[in-house]
Amino acid sequence: MESLNHAIESARSRYASANPLSQAADTKAQRYLPGGNTRTVLHYDPFPLTMAAGEGAELTDLDGHRYVDFVGEYSAALFGHTNEVIKSAICKALDTGIAMGAPTNYERELAGLLCERFPSLEQVRFCNSGTEANLMALSTARVVTGRDKLLVFKEAYHGGVIKFPGGHCALNVPFEFVLADYNDIEGTAELIDQMGDQLAAVLIEPILGAGGNIRGDRKFLEMLRQKTREFGILLIFDEIKTARLGSAGVQGMQGIAPDLTTLGKFIGGGLPTGAFGGSAELMAQFNPKLPGALAHAGTFNNNVCSMAAGCAALSKVYTPQRAAEFFDWSEAFRLSLNEMFAAKAVPMYANGSGSMIAIHFSTEPTRRPSDISAGCQSLRPLLHLELLLDGVLACKRGDLFLSLPMDGTHLSKARLALERFADRYKPLIEQVLQA
Numbered sequence: 001m002e003s004l005n006h007a008i009e010s011a012r013s014r015y016a017s018a019n020p021l022s023q024a025a026d027t028k029a030q031r032y033l034p035g036g037n038t039r040t041v042l043h044y045d046p047f048p049l050t051m052a053a054g055e056g057a058e059l060t061d062l063d064g065h066r067y068v069d070f071v072g073e074y075s076a077a078l079f080g081h082t083n084e085v086i087k088s089a090i091c092k093a094l095d096t097g098i099a100m101g102a103p104t105n106y107e108r109e110l111a112g113l114l115c116e117r118f119p120s121l122e123q124v125r126f127c128n129s130g131t132e133a134n135l136m137a138l139s140t141a142r143v144v145t146g147r148d149k150l151l152v153f154k155e156a157y158h159g160g161v162i163k164f165p166g167g168h169c170a171l172n173v174p175f176e177f178v179l180a181d182y183n184d185i186e187g188t189a190e191l192i193d194q195m196g197d198q199l200a201a202v203l204i205e206p207i208l209g210a211g212g213n214i215r216g217d218r219k220f221l222e223m224l225r226q227k228t229r230e231f232g233i234l235l236i237f238d239e240i241k242t243a244r245l246g247s248a249g250v251q252g253m254q255g256i257a258p259d260l261t262t263l264g265k266f267i268g269g270g271l272p273t274g275a276f277g278g279s280a281e282l283m284a285q286f287n288p289k290l291p292g293a294l295a296h297a298g299t300f301n302n303n304v305c306s307m308a309a310g311c312a313a314l315s316k317v318y319t320p321q322r323a324a325e326f327f328d329w330s331e332a333f334r335l336s337l338n339e340m341f342a343a344k345a346v347p348m349y350a351n352g353s354g355s356m357i358a359i360h361f362s363t364e365p366t367r368r369p370s371d372i373s374a375g376c377q378s379l380r381p382l383l384h385l386e387l388l389l390d391g392v393l394a395c396k397r398g399d400l401f402l403s404l405p406m407d408g409t410h411l412s413k414a415r416l417a418l419e420r421f422a423d424r425y426k427p428l429i430e431q432v433l434q435a
């Protein structure tokens with residue numbers, strides 16, 4: 001039987017032969033960029049593809065290969081690459097002044113759209129990224145509570161300096177983080193009982209994204225809401241990715257209102273932005289008309305291009321009704337993949353929810369990051385390369401993000417690529433998982 005290492009090397013060889021221009025571009029880029037790259041998540045061996053153009057739900061690389069884009073800029077490219085409504089809004093904003101150094105109507109309109117959409121938001125502040133949004137939310141919690149410790153979850157990603165793959169990260173901001181196990185109701189409740197009067201916040205993704213698109217159990221999220229209220233801890237929902245799910249994010253679907261919500265990714269229509277918000281009482285900390293208010297600066301917090309794009313995206317393209325329809329359509333696709341895997345009796349499973357999917361090598365849903373086996377991790381490079389060779393652009397960790405321009409043809413291409421992978425490698429998958 002073919003070994004996993006041999007299969008990966010074979011796929012890498014075919015990949016390199018098919019992409020000489022991307023390989024040359026990567027080599028040249030290493031002169032000025034460490035490793036030829038400025039985003040670690042986009043690097044993979046033997047070299048990442050260099051993209052030359054995008055249209056709708058598809059991308060074309062330097063070598064002329066066309067892909068269905070399931071990377072979706074890690075959920076930010078919800079609108080695809082050429083949405084005319086959003087492009088028109090950006091062009092209009094450019095024509096009326098780029099950096100005006102003053103409030104504009106765009107940010108006020110977008111703030112209203114967000115607050116009307118998400119149950120926990122009465123007021124928001126804008127920033128430049130999801131990372132900034134989480135930093136501001138955590139800092140706010142520390143100031144408001146007068147406490148320093150912050151409860152987070154293993155394998156979570158809340159930004160470039162707030163991430164916990166395998167535990168603490170050397171680049172993280174020097175806050176006092178306490179780590180818990182995702183979806184562990186009893187263990188997390190006990191930890192909060194022990195440290196409740198020291199905790200400023202509990203920060204959680206209601207679907208653990210980088211950790212495998214693992215859904216937060218309803219009872220787990222309800223326990224967090226109850227315990228944080230009991231101890232005066234701020235509960236922060238990082239919905240930077242999950243806000244795209246349904247008409248009001250996971251908080252809307254679950255009926256659980258956090259104290260603070262952080263947003264980013266799609267809310268800028270594909271351009272950089274972030275936001276954090278909560279009750280009017282809590283956000284009054286940032287009201288410059290009040291004595292002792294916290295100063296929140298940021299040159300590009302209200303940049304007109306992102307604000308205008310966000311207004312168009314949320315008011316004209318991704319309305320609450322369209323979001324609900326898109327969730328149902330995407331969830332049907334995810335379930336169809338699991339029906340296909342089950343019919344083939346291959347240990348593969350489409351984890352996640354709606355348009356956020358992660359392919360795991362398992363026969364059942366993954367509830368905790370610790371459930372992801374070493375064999376599953378070792379198979380991901382092979383899946384990633386074979387999908388690329390089949391014209392399906394996926395994240396190297398197995399994520400698939402659906403976008404609005406996709407149609408049945410795009411989904412069929414992904415399903416067929418996954419079916420071919422399952423058929424070709426089923427014996428190898430079983431061997432690796434049993435080792």
